Structures are given as C-alpha cells and as structure tokens.
Amino acid sequence: MGGAVTLAALLAAPAKADALPQEKWAGVIAAARAEQLLGALACRLSGIAVPERVGAILHDARDMAAESRRAALWEAEMARRVLAPLAVPVVLLKGTAFVAGGLAAGQGRMIGDLDVLVPRAALDDVERALLATGWEWAKPDAYDDVYYRRWMHELPPLLHRDRDRLIDVHHTILPPTARITPDADALLAGARPLGNGLSIPAPEDMVVHAAIHLLADGDLAGGLRNLWDIDRLLFEFGEEDGAFWSRLRARAALHQAVGVVARAVRLSHALFATAVPDDWRGLRAGDAWFRRRLLARDEWGRETRAATRAAFYIRSHWMRMPPPLLARHLAIKAWKRVAPARS
Amino acid sequence: MKHQFAMRVGPVGFRIGSAWRAPVEQLAALYAGYPGADVPDFTVRLGPPSPWRRWLRPAVALAGDFTLPDTAPLPLAHALLAAEMGMNLQVALGHRRHLLLHAAAVERGGRAIVMTGESGAGKSTLATLLGARGWRFMGDEFVLLDPATGMIHAFPRLVSLKNRAIDAVAAALPDARFGPLLTGTPKGDIRHLVPDARAVAAMDDPAMPALLLFPRFGADAAVRPVAAGEAFVRLTQASTNYVALGERGFDTLTRFARDVPKVAVDYPDGEAAIAQVEALWAAL
DSSP states (O other), rough: OOHHHHHHHHHHHHGGGGOOOOGGGHHHHHHHHHTTTTTHHHHTTTSSSHHHHHHHHHHHHHHHHHHHHHHHHHHHHHHHHGGGGTTTOOOEEEHHHHTTTGGGGGGOOOOOOOEEEEEEEGGHHHHHHHHHTTEESOOOOOHHHHHHHHSSBBOOOEEEETTOOOOEEEESSOOSSSSSSOHHHHHHHHOOOOOOSSSEHHHHHHHHHHHHHHTTSSSSSTHHHHHHHHHHHHHHHHHHOOHHHHHHHHHHHHHHHHHHHHHHHHHHHHHHHHHOOGGOOSSTOOOEEEEEHTOOOOSSSSSSSSSHHHHHHHHHHHHHHHHHHHHHHHHHHHHHHHHHHOO | EEEEEEETTEEEEEEESSSSSSHHHHHHHHTTOOOOOOSSEEEEEEEEGGGGGGTSHHHHEEEEEOOOOTOOOGGGGHHHHHHHHHHHHHHHHHSSSSEEEEEEEEEEEEEEEEEEEEESSSSSHHHHHTTTTTTTEESSSEEEEEEOOOOOOOOOOOOETHHHHHHHHHHHHOOOOOOOOOOEEEEEEEEOOOOOHHHHHHOOOOEEEEEEEEETTTOOOOEOOOOOHHHHHHHHHSSSHHHHHHTHHHHHHHHHHHHSSSSEEEEEEHHHHHHHHHHHHHTT
16 A cells, blocks of 8 residues: 555544554655655644654654744745735735634645735736845746746746745736636635735635646646645635535636536545535546545655556646647747757 | 665664665665664665666666755665765755754763864864774764754764775774775765764764864864854854754754854864864863
8 A cells, every 4th residue: 555545544534543553654754755744744643642753753844844834924924025015915825825824724734935816917016026125037038938927827936035935926826728717806806814914815715726726737746735735624614614615616616616626525525534515525437537646656755656647747738728839838848958958 | 665774873763765685785784783763764765767777777866755856866886875865865854853063073971072064174084083092983974963952962874985085094994894985976986984883882872062173174283263153154054954943943053153162173184183183172
C-alpha cells in the first residue's frame, strides 16, 4: 500500500495512528512531506499517542507551520500597506485566506506565495504600486510576459527583492480561455472584510475556488493537499449552519462549476470521510481516475503511476485553452527550448 | 526502494534508499558503529535520474524529503558523496529542533570549541587533528545549538576530507578507517574518514560552548578578537535555518554571539593551528 494511502487514512481517522506499526511511520512521513501535508497531519494528530520519535518530528512540523503562517500573514500585511492608498478591494486567496480567517483549513498549512484577487480595472494601478515598492518580475521573458497578460487570470508572478516572496495578483480564478468562466465580480462583491482593509472570499466561494483549483486548473500535482483544504472547509462550514450546502450548490452554478464542485465533494468524502449530505455522496464514472492520481505517491515519497500522471498533464492543457491556441503555445515553448541550444 | 540503510548521527535519524546495492554496502560498512534509526527524521533517495541511467552510464540523482532544483546527477562511483550531500541537505533544510551552524566542534571536559568558516578554511582538518590530540570530535559540518539550554549537540557524520587534507590527515591518523578515494568529483578528490569510536560513543552528550573560532588557513599566524556584532552577522550567514526558526533563532544566536569568547585565527599549517588553539584554550 502506498504512502499516500496511509496518509489519507490517518488524516481521515487520526485515532488509527495508535495502531500504526512503527515501521510504517517513515513512509507516512515521507509521503506527507512530499505532499506538503506533514504540518496538517501533525495538527490532526495532536494529543494522539504516537511513538516518541514520531512525536518529535510532528512537533517540528507544527513549528514549521506556525512559522509559515506568521510569514504569510506578514507578507499579506506588506501588500496591504502598499495597496491601501489605491482604495481598491483586495481579497486574499488560498492558504493566506485560510490563516487570516482563522479557519481549520489553515491548521498546519504550508504557505508559499501570496495570492490576491483584485478588480480587473485596478490591475494596472496595483502592478505599478507593487513595482514601485520592491517587487520585481520573477520571469523576465518577453513571451511569458505577453502570454500571462493576454491569456492568464493573473499578472506574471512578482518577487519581492528583500523578502524573496512571490505575489500572484489575480483578476479572476481561471484563465479566460478555460472551459468554464467563474464570476469574478461576484467573488469580489461577496468577500468578507477582515477589518484591516483586506478580505477573504465568502465560505461557498472559498470551496468553489478550491475545487476549481484542484480539478479545473492544473494536472493535480500536489492535489492531495488541495483536497485536504476542501475537506477542512466543508467540515467547518457544513457544521456551522444547515443552509451551507444549498448555498454552495447555488454558488457553484453561478461560477459554472457545478460538476467540478460536486466531484471535489465526492472525492473529499471518499478519501477523507468528510461529512457531506447524502445527495452529495457516491462516486461517479471517472472519479476513480482522480482518486488514482491523487494517491500516486509511495512510501519513499516518490511519485508513482507515471501513465496516469501523464494523462492528467495532457488534460490540464486541454482544459486550459482551445486546441489551436494550445498548439501555438506548445510550439513556441518547444522552439524556445531548442533555440538557445542551436545558437 | 530495493536497498536501504538507516542510522542515527547525533540527534538526527536517516533512512537511505538506493536503487543499487553498492552504495548501501559502503554506507553500512562506514557507519557500522552508529545506532540504527527506528523512525528516521529524514529520507534520502539514491536513484537514477532516468530509468536507463540505472544501467547505462549509471548516475545518482540527489533526492529525498527536501531537494534543491537543478542539482546535477553524480556518477554511481561517487554515490557516497551523493549520500553525504543528501543527508546534509535534509538537515540544512529540514531540521528545526536546533539552530544549525555550518561549523566544526571539539569538546574537552564538557566544554566545546566551535570553529566556523567558509569551505576551505580548514574546519574539518583542524577538528580531526584536535580529535587525535585528546579532544572529543563532535562534527565537521553542523553544530546544533539548543535554543533551550544554549548547549551544542554533536553531529559526527563521516568526515569529508578534500584534496590536500586527505594525505595530511592520513599521516596524522595512521590507524583511522577511511572510505574509498573518490577522484574527480565536483569538489575535487574526496575521501571519507570514520570518526573515532569515542566520538560516536559520546555523540549524545551535549557540551557547553566555551570558545568560538574563525580559522583561516594559509596566512601567517595571527590572532584577533572578534566583536559580538561581527560574530552575529557572520553566523547568520553560516546558519541554514536561522530565518526559519524565527524569533527562537534570533534569541539563540544573539545569546551565543554575546556570551561565548570569539577569536579569529590565521594559521599557516596544522601544527601551528593546534598550538594556537591550545594557547587560546589555556588562556580562557
């Protein structure tokens, strides 16, 4: 049995850690590190009896996550100070939103880049303000730059020269060329203020975004972590009030993501035993492939199931843009790889 | 993975998996005196960068829990170096229990000398030579500073001797055990030295740092005191997890830089260095 399978089982039912044979732990820890889930596992297993050496490793992982949280919140504060004079809405997304909102999904979460959503009309002002205060282009390549601006849902990534942290400035949550078109204005309008000038998406929008990020954008590399985000969001919001699930369905429809959200909820229930209403359960055709991809990690932390991963890689490009555009993009990328070798 | 070996060096347990038998046999022979690791802290993987490189011009790609992008694979003959680099990388990027200093250390009577400096400053050689003169060798790569107690913990991995140091140490320690000579590595010639039995037997005993040295090989003998501020700044450069530890790292490092006497030592050769160090120690 692969490392990711045991990892998912422990996240779903932490009490099982008690009965895990000692020799299994190395594999779980390696898989969790590779999936960026060791901090989440450590928080999930707080207070549960584990072998002493495992306890020390989990203790360190909680420390790392606490530091990651602090750095992420500081980075959000740095961006807030620069963008406040523009008086435009700034919505935190993904990991930073989870920790800023004090959500269960932020517990033990490793956070790398700062992701923010701003109105498309404010993009130029935001970019100018960031460039004037220490952020620089992380990919100074003319084609990449044009590609991002023309076809992507975000500015090319900006790196802060002193703090070495990336900011991704989004104007929506999927490339405009993708098959589905989420409603960015509704995301901005529904955002919940944090009281400091920043806000985080409404609960249902957070779930929709996490589901789109997992299933409609990318090849599911690191997907187990993104699915764990979804489990924690559903666990917290679903428990809070009974109307959450009907609001989630309506919101998913608004963002053209009914199928994506439904599949994310089914997979979360299947892998992490998330409590979901009966009519959201039951795996459908195709779900098995996603499950297979999400658990493609062995007890040495290596990726497995190369063919499945390759299929999802092709799928990610297929979803992202129409075939003629994809062909053009891949041709240019291939040429750029070959050209330097020739000159 | 097909072949594997686990051991503990100081407080850090490693699990090393390999696609080939030979690297694991070499490691097992050289680390024979070390305890095992029931639940290792870190996993290191020695595997081919692509499936055919397992057989055809076999090469080892560096992998594990923590990796760096764009590390070039090494030929299978240099697998010991790959394992060493892999272990160092896990500690440098993953260890959080202590503040890590890129330094060597030796101990006598419960008190330790910490020696830090760039590669080539002679840390490894100096610590090894002192280890042959009655000092306990604590490590030549990382010194682990305990945030709670201010004491240092040993990390006596195999000593990685380079180029001229290989013959110098072989002459000084005729009875020592060495690994195979690895020629033409990216770092020149390398030969691993097994720390003596005492260094391994006492590796769980921490020591109180009593002297911080900044040795520099190749200049006329000279000794100069180093101020706490300069030491602090140089040590932030010599620590791989200072930033990651946050406030705990700052507190630990400022206390260390303030409380421990600090001296820069220029030395022309090993004998002179030992005399300088003994004189400084006697004057404490």
